[in-house]
Amino acid sequence: MNQIDLMRELHISSDKKIVLLVMDGLGGLPGSDGKTELEAAKTPNMDSLASDSILGLSTPIAPGVTPGSGPGHLALFGYDPLEYQIGRGVLEALGVGLGLDPKSLAARGNFCSLDPATHVITDRRAGRISTEECARLVNKLKSIKIDDVDIIIRPVKDYRFALILSSDGLVGSLTETDPQRTGVKPLPVKPLRKEAEKSAEIINEWIGKAFEILKDERPANGCTLRGIAKDPGLPSFSDVYGLKSCAIATYPMYKGIARLAGMEVVEAGDTIQSEVETLKDNWEDYDFFFFHVKKTDSAGEDGDFDRKVTVIEETDRAIPGILALKPDVFIITGDHSTPAALKSHSWHELPILFYANNIRKDSVAEFGERACMQGGLGHIRHLDIMPLAMAYAERLTKYGA
């Protein structure tokens, strides 16, 4: 029996509430003074909480594997990211706030430059055109019509756009059109199984019309489509865990991933403080709160150690407001590491803290990567987090007689 089925079978009702605080890209690497971002940050509230908690380190997907944002969050929510996959097109659509229904196929689009004579790609990113130029071109592409297909297209950033086609019978087993190198033509979309033939035809029809519209543009006189995919059809949080779940996030992509898992997404403003207010306002209405802090990751991606420290400290100041609500289970961790030293996501384990009744407190009195190495939780996987949260919330019955 897999974990999803097990949770579906064992969950029972309870009035206990769970808060999962995810600092995106939390895990770090030592800076010049030998401390990670989290260790360097002044976090009196998290450290105090650590003394009353059980801590450890958690591997997002598998040792050595660096997660994208999608897989990192799927694992946090208890969906094995090696089994459930969110296509790049779906993530891109979610990232600009587009919803998907079961009839929708989503793709990530890249404007590119083609040689006018031979149609081979000369620049896969069309000279990284501005977001404004992208918006102007997307506006022109909105004129494309295909019989019985609803089409939504939205600029993302620079040369990137999101495309959603909705129609009966669309299937997501399709190849990409980006050949991943210059000097060759964009590829046609091909079906990977027979049922996807009609879907391939429709997308190729859209591409043909787009090329016609773009042909006199410079530098963006073509485009490629990647990650053409449908909603992964995740079993819903309420079905799997029996939890009425609320997502508090400031960035569209994380709201979108939460929505895929069947959480309700509430308007949470732009700041950690507005997110705490949102948590308070919605406290009575939900059992589970996914509380997402984005800017730790952004700072890490920018290689800005000090800014990441500042965001962690800002989050620490939000802790008393969360604890004042008396969550029965409070978990602090991240979806993946984003060490400023690497300027990118990484595979390193995440520090994790479980605060709840019925824990065995360990001797760790600081929330930090190296302190967590001595934690009583040991080394867990992100997939273990939801079952443990459910157990501490007294929301799982016994397995077997």
Next chain:
Amino acid sequence: MNQIDLMRELHISSDKKIVLLVMDGLGGLPGSDGKTELEAAKTPNMDSLASDSILGLSTPIAPGVTPGSGPGHLALFGYDPLEYQIGRGVLEALGVGLGLDPKSLAARGNFCSLDPATHVITDRRAGRISTEECARLVNKLKSIKIDDVDIIIRPVKDYRFALILSSDGLVGSLTETDPQRTGVKPLPVKPLRKEAEKSAEIINEWIGKAFEILKDERPANGCTLRGIAKDPGLPSFSDVYGLKSCAIATYPMYKGIARLAGMEVVEAGDTIQSEVETLKDNWEDYDFFFFHVKKTDSAGEDGDFDRKVTVIEETDRAIPGILALKPDVFIITGDHSTPAALKSHSWHELPILFYANNIRKDSVAEFGERACMQGGLGHIRHLDIMPLAMAYAERLTKYGA
């Protein structure tokens, strides 16, 4: 290759003996002075042994999952409890000392009260009738005959009884008759697959006859059947591990589970001391001894912290007698946690101690939950215990060239 197949392939013979001491429900939670039952207990012998051992914490099934007695022991014996399942009816039969053969279907029965006019259930437990009344009713039900079917029925406790039907072709894919609420009639048994149709007919015939016999009784004028199941067909210990195995236990259910795994069950009296004597008496005849202490769990279930401490201390006094036999591998752990604070089984990890040659001694000098957080074994699963025991007993050959 799964673990059972791996063990079957790799085991070799040796004269090394293994003792697995299982204190049922051993794991605990801190009491008023911040110590768990095991930490509060005076265990000079286990602590001394800890100094010469390697220790850690073990998860019975999966993080957050609370095991019943069946799954907890299956995991200890190396059978994945998510793959092998012991039906409730089988456990109930084992619990009153009934054996099962491959032709047997076992069910747990509950006497219930029915409205005499409408036959809807008015009390699912018949007012919790006494064990004596249960025995009187069971005695009446012994008169039921069905062609070509051997029937055994035995009172368990209060309103519960165990029923075993044996015949050729019986199949265990059957629904239960308990609707789990009052105000509705007991359900008929239905087959979950075609092969079980005849089995459903036979059980429904038994139920019809039982209702006829019970109809003038009060309050127990009906009954329901749950967990109708066959022996799970575990691969035997001798086949998987090449071990001649002996179960030393005082309670029928644990003897029964051991018997399902193909162990020989010897008469062990009622006390820990009589179990130690039994171990001595049988020492020469077996390779593996499953030594089960029940009363730690009973005390935990009763919420009696001090009594659980007392049972642990009594077990500690038995350690020198076990060590005097010079077991080559001696393991101390539990099947699951039963913290007195929760008065029930729980998901918490079990402290575990491995004493053997060729171990790497760690720095832990106390057998307790928090001390074991620092143990050299780290965090393992119960499924890992038998392969490690086999290895330390020099009973596994190399895998691959």
